[in-house]
Amino acid sequence: MENGIKLYVVVPCYNEEAVLPETSKRMLALFDEMKKGSLISAGSRIVFVDDGSKDKTWDIINSLAKQHTEIAGIKLAHNAGHQNALYGGLMTVKDECDCAISIDADLQDDINVIPQMVKHFTEGYDVVYGVRNKRDTDTFFKRTTAVAFYKLMHLMGVNIIFNHADYRLMSKRALGALAEFPERNMFLRGMVPLVGYRSTSVYYDRNERFAGESKYPLKKMLSFAFDGITSFSISPIRMISALGAVVCIISVIMAVYALVEKLLGNTGAGWASLMMSIWFIGGVQLLSVGLIGEYIGKLYKEVKRRPRYIIEAYVNEENGNDV
Ligand code: UDP
Numbered sequence: 001m002e003n004g005i006k007l008y009v010v011v012p013c014y015n016e017e018a019v020l021p022e023t024s025k026r027m028l029a030l031f032d033e034m035k036k037g038s039l040i041s042a043g044s045r046i047v048f049v050d051d052g053s054k055d056k057t058w059d060i061i062n063s064l065a066k067q068h069t070e071i072a073g074i075k076l077a078h079n080a081g082h083q084n085a086l087y088g089g090l091m092t093v094k095d096e097c098d099c100a101i102s103i104d105a106d107l108q109d110d111i112n113v114i115p116q117m118v119k120h121f122t123e124g125y126d127v128v129y130g131v132r133n134k135r136d137t138d139t140f141f142k143r144t145t146a147v148a149f150y151k152l153m154h155l156m157g158v159n160i161i162f163n164h165a166d167y168r169l170m171s172k173r174a175l176g177a178l179a180e181f182p183e184r185n186m187f188l189r190g191m192v193p194l195v196g197y198r199s200t201s202v203y204y205d206r207n208e209r210f211a212g213e214s215k216y217p218l219k220k221m222l223s224f225a226f227d228g229i230t231s232f233s234i235s236p237i238r239m240i241s242a243l244g245a246v247v248c249i250i251s252v253i254m255a256v257y258a259l260v261e262k263l264l265g266n267t268g269a270g271w272a273s274l275m276m277s278i279w280f281i282g283g284v285q286l287l288s289v290g291l292i293g294e295y296i297g298k299l300y301k302e303v304k305r306r307p308r309y310i311i312e313a314y315v316n317e318e319n320g321n322d323v
């Protein structure tokens, strides 16, 4: 790498006409600076991915790409959603670059830590997570729901980085490993830690979106969270089994209670047998659903065909060199 790292910055854009001119201006300035410092090479690019926008986003990307060789664009045929647009962009550039950074179009994430991310890459890190220091600029609602979300994910056994969204650097080989995950339900911030290469974090303060509106209304946020959990965890299924076991235990207690009541003569005709059956059948049904769920959970894992392992390095292979 004579002239610095070949860096690709991938920016998903959905109806972002209000922010693109400013975003591209600031990013180009940063690119100039990094090129002057020989941190990144002349072949580095900013790639805007138009996620089926309905406004002038694509026209703007087009004219930006004509004016600046550093800027390139990809247009998706329809609105595939943030995660898919991001993944599509990363997969398109993965063979061209040394490393790629993903970042939102609205500059809420501080682009000034990009040089730091690239430096960590040169030190041998394959993944550099951008982590928010504080969330002052987010609304109270967004802050609390976000914290609840991270807590819940951990509870469900999903390994995600706290306060990290999709602002991160990935090396070419980390992107290659990510490409081995053929699943359709993309929850990138859960998938990247599964890649497992050496990683580190950089910290920054999150700004407010400087123009335009959030493309993540509550409905989308909830479905995103639900997607994250159901794509990574079969804990909800296990909860059904656990509930079934609890109800079965209650059914034994209820059976004893019903029998005692019957023997004491406190019951009407049929009450004891009804009481026992309702609890028992309820418990058996829940347990059965949980059992079927276990198999569905297994099927789900198989269907995703995730890689069983990812190789980090070889030593003493053929030419005796580490690769
Ligand atoms: N985005 C996208 N497709 C969508 C929704 C959003 O590509 O269907 C992009 C959007 O243009 C932005 C990023 O995803 O670059 C994050 O969206 P936003 O800033 O609105 O989310 P928030 O920061 O409010 O969570």
Ligand code: MG
Binding pocket: 104, 106, 108, 209, 214
């Ligand atoms: Mg945003």
